[in-house]
Amino acid sequence: xxxxxxxxxxxxxxxxxxxxxxxxxxxxxxxxxxxxxxxxxxxxxxxxxxxxxxxxxxxxxxxxxxxxxxxxxxxxxxxxxxxxxxxxxxxxxxxxxxxxxxxxxxxxxxxxxxxxxxxxxxxxxxxxxxxxxxxxxxxxxxxxxxxxxxxxxxxxxxxxxxxxxxxxxxxxxxxxxxxxxxxxxxxxxxxxxxxxxxxxxxxxxxxxxxxxxxxxxxxxxxxxxxxxxxxxxxxxxxxxxxxxxxxxxxxxxxxxxxxxxxxxxxxxxxxxxxxxxxxxxxxxxxxxxxxxxxxxxxxxxxxxxxxxxxxxxxxxxxxxxxxxxxxxxxxxxxxxxxxxxxxxxxxxxxxxxxxxxxxxxxxxxxxxxxxxxxxxxxxxxxxxxxxxxxxxxxxxxxxxxxxxxxxxxxxxxxxxxxxxxxxxxxxxxxxxxxxxxxxxxxxxxxxxxxxxxxxxxxxxxxxxxxxxxxxxxxxxxxxxxxxxxxxxxxxxxxxxxxxxxxxxxxxxxxxxxxxxxxxxxxxxxxxxxxxxxxxxxxxxxxxxxxxxxxxxxxxxxxxxxxxxxxxxxxxxxxxxxxxxxxxxxxxxxxxxxxxxxxxxxxxxxxxxxxxxxxxxxxxxxxxxxxxxxxxxxxxxxxxxxxxxxxxxxxxxxxxxxxxxxxxxxxxxxx
Amino acid sequence: xxxxxxxxxxxxxxxxxxxxxxxxxxxxxxxxxxxxxxxxxxxxxxxxxxxxxxxxxxxxxxxxxxxxxxxxxxxx
Numbered sequence: 001x002x003x004x005x006x007x008x009x010x011x012x013x014x015x016x017x018x019x020x021x022x023x024x025x026x027x028x029x030x031x032x033x034x035x036x037x038x039x040x041x042x043x044x045x046x047x048x049x050x051x052x053x054x055x056x057x058x059x060x061x062x063x064x065x066x067x068x069x070x071x072x073x074x075x076x077x078x079x080x081x082x083x084x085x086x087x088x089x090x091x092x093x094x095x096x097x098x099x100x101x102x103x104x105x106x107x108x109x110x111x112x113x114x115x116x117x118x119x120x121x122x123x124x125x126x127x128x129x130x131x132x133x134x135x136x137x138x139x140x141x142x143x144x145x146x147x148x149x150x151x152x153x154x155x156x157x158x159x160x161x162x163x164x165x166x167x168x169x170x171x172x173x174x175x176x177x178x179x180x181x182x183x184x185x186x187x188x189x190x191x192x193x194x195x196x197x198x199x200x201x202x203x204x205x206x207x208x209x210x211x212x213x214x215x216x217x218x219x220x221x222x223x224x225x226x227x228x229x230x231x232x233x234x235x236x237x238x239x240x241x242x243x244x245x246x247x248x249x250x251x252x253x254x255x256x257x258x259x260x261x262x263x264x265x266x267x268x269x270x271x272x273x274x275x276x277x278x279x280x281x282x283x284x285x286x287x288x289x290x291x292x293x294x295x296x297x298x299x300x301x302x303x304x305x306x307x308x309x310x311x312x313x314x315x316x317x318x319x320x321x322x323x324x325x326x327x328x329x330x331x332x333x334x335x336x337x338x339x340x341x342x343x344x345x346x347x348x349x350x351x352x353x354x355x356x357x358x359x360x361x362x363x364x365x366x367x368x369x370x371x372x373x374x375x376x377x378x379x380x381x382x383x384x385x386x387x388x389x390x391x392x393x394x395x396x397x398x399x400x401x402x403x404x405x406x407x408x409x410x411x412x413x414x415x416x417x418x419x420x421x422x423x424x425x426x427x428x429x430x431x432x433x434x435x436x437x438x439x440x441x442x443x444x445x446x447x448x449x450x451x452x453x454x455x456x457x458x459x460x461x462x463x464x465x466x467x468x469x470x471x472x473x474x475x476x477x478x479x480x481x482x483x484x485x486x487x488x489x490x491x492x493x494x495x496x497x498x499x500x501x502x503x504x505x506x507x508x509x510x511x512x513x514x515x516x517x518x519x520x521x522x523x524x525x526x527x528x529x530x531x532x533x534x535x536x537x538x539x540x541x542x543x544x545x546x547x548x549x550x551x552x553x554x555x556x557x558x559x560x561x562x563x564x565x566x567x568x569x570x571x572x573x574x575x576x577x578x579x580x581x582x583x584x585x586x587x588x589x590x591x592x593x594x595x596x597x598x599x600x601x602x603x604x605x606x607x608x609x610x611x612x613x614x615x616x617x618x619x620x621x622x623x624x625x626x627x628x629x630x631x632x633x634x635x636x637x638x639x640x641x642x643x644x645x646x647x648x649x650x651x652x653x654x655x656x657x658x659x660x661x662x663x664x665x666x667x668x669x670x
Numbered sequence: 671x672x673x674x675x676x677x678x679x680x681x682x683x684x685x686x687x688x689x690x691x692x693x694x695x696x697x698x699x700x701x702x703x704x705x706x707x708x709x710x711x712x713x714x715x716x717x718x719x720x721x722x723x724x725x726x727x728x729x730x731x732x733x734x735x736x737x738x739x740x741x742x743x744x745x746x
Binding site: 329640 | 718720722726727729730734737740744
């Protein structure tokens with residue numbers, strides 16, 4: 001990145017803004033008034049008008065319920081006077097909208113009246129009959145149960161009732177007692193509607209009126225729909241056009257100005273600086289110069305932090321979607337190594353270990369690639385990026401499910417260890433489905449080798465965290481040797497802890513601990529300290545080298561980072577054990593799907609006719625679909641967590657800002 | 671079955687209680703943090719990446735419980 005400084009005469013401001021916008025190269029650094037004696041610029045004259053029209057446009061789009069176009073397909077060109085067209089459209093639509101609101105209000109009113117009159121319409125009385133008595137009280141209302149035993153309260157009463165509604169006529173002095181009695185039946189009073197005559201006629205009248213207004217509303221809605229269809233394209237295009245106008249017109253707010261000149265500062269990718277300079281200096285009296293920002297620490301300016309350039313991440317295209325997940329934690333700063341590459345390997349691999357099923361993996365790859373093709377025109381948003389991450393996850397799930405765990409859809413490739421032929425537990429792809437032994441043998445059976453799975457998880461922790469510390473060393477070595485040594489110390493502590501754990505697990509020949517200790521770690525010096533009560537017998541003592549690593553690591557770390565960080569050694573131990581969730585989730589999901597499969601196989605598939613087999617296969621597909629979704633959710637969340645919490649917090653700060661050149665439009669902001 | 675039936679039952683119950691206790695502890699802790707985090711995200715959606723680690727930190731408790739339970743079951 002190069003820091004560019006552009007200076008020009010103030011009356012050429014607009015052409016400079018247009019040129020910068022078209023170039024889409026400069027990440028403008030906002031000028032803050034008061035830093036030096038320069039003021040910020042005033043927006044171009046058309047800013048006010050453009051934003052006003054934009055506000056009108058948004059209200060129109062809101063009334064018409066025009067949605068944002070989903071695809072990145074080109075918008076139709078804006079022709080004619082946008083302002084004129086939008087103002088006339090607004091006039092048209094606001095009238096329609098007002099009428100619609102009025103009609104909606106009226107309809108609500110009518111609906112309430114209809115609800116009031118309906119129960120009265122079922123009683124054989126005219127509305128006048130309910131009013132105008134000197135000595136009689138009229139109790140009308142809804143009841144939950146049928147009213148009975150009213151004669152126990154008084155003998156002077158007359159009741160008209162339909163199911164759920166009563167009208168009771170009693171002498172006024174008896175009214176309170178009768179009301180209490182009615183309350184026992186869940187009485188809620190309903191006032192008698194206004195008006196004269198038979199309520200049935202009134203109801204018919206109201207219904208007719210309601211129908212008339214509904215028809216009217218429908219007409220208005222139709223007119224608005226026609227308008228929407230006709231203007232949706234124009235509105236989307238006009239909105240984009242106006243947003244550009246506003247952004248351009250307000251750009252001077254980010255510039256510094258004097259009475260006759262303007263000054264723009266910003267960042268450009270270094271290799272595009274010369275073409276930008278060439279293009280801008282074609283404008284009259286514009287000067288572009290490159291500021292040198294990489295000069296050593298300047299004694300006089302020491303208190304001013306050096307400006308931090310924005311970053312433009314560049315990763316190979318298939319891994320680019322992972323940038324989104326890294327940015328969600330934080331954008332790497334200019335002086336940090338972009339962790340996207342490691343993340344794009346670690347995230348889907350951990351997903352693959354947790355899902356650990358070739359069937360689900362292939363399903364994700366096929367479905368994901370199909371969906372990606374369907375979404376070809378969509379801009380790269382959250383879901384599209386995540387989809388690519390899932391496709392990678394599916395790839396690793398296929399690799400681990402196929403070559404390590406040896407299973408697809410919860411059914412093993414080969415009969416599990418110790419199962420009896422003919423039972424549901426024995427059911428496997430080679431013997432029962434394919435009748436050929438072409439699939440790979442499992443290296444690790446999830447349900448029978450849980451301790452091995454744990455060792456595998458801890459090994460993943462070692463590799464992952466180790467990579468983190470090594471990246472940290474390279475990050476820190478550029479500005480502080482002390483911190484780099486601290487990271488080396490942490491790496492030594494990690495290695496010491498891991499070696500000790502593996503030694504403890506290597507007691508039993510044939511286990512993964514034994515294989516790793518005598519395989520990849522075969523070079524590690526053996527002799528060491530015996531601690532029988534902790535399980536470190538004479539055959540597998542705690543290696544001296546591991547202890548030296550721990551001591552040296554703690555020493556380095558204490559010197560570089562201070563005594564308080566001693567506690568974090570236990571934190572690191574907790575981090576390592578935290579990776580056991582890889583095994584935990586892998587085993588838990590396996591256990592659920594295997595038991596579901598076994599139940600269905602026993603109940604339906606193995607013991608019956610064609611009909612039960614079809615039902616069983618259908619049910620198994622349903623259960624597998626559920627587990628497919630569940631394992632995707634937990635696989636994603638846990639994998640993100642391991643990367644964010646355990647991995648990133650070891651070395652990654654993520655305090656950078658993304659390079660956003662002036663003129664590059666992201667999605668419109670409301 | 672080195673411990674006999676009663677001993678084995680004891681180990682199984684111990685393992686179950688470990689997962690139960692750590693599970694409840696995690697759930698309670700995440701409830702408190704989760705509620706606060708959703709509030710924060712509602713105000714500033716870009717905080718998601720910063721908040722997620724906080725929400726899932728208590729999960730370590732239940733992972734510890736799981737490891738202890740597996741080690742206990744290994745003694746059966």
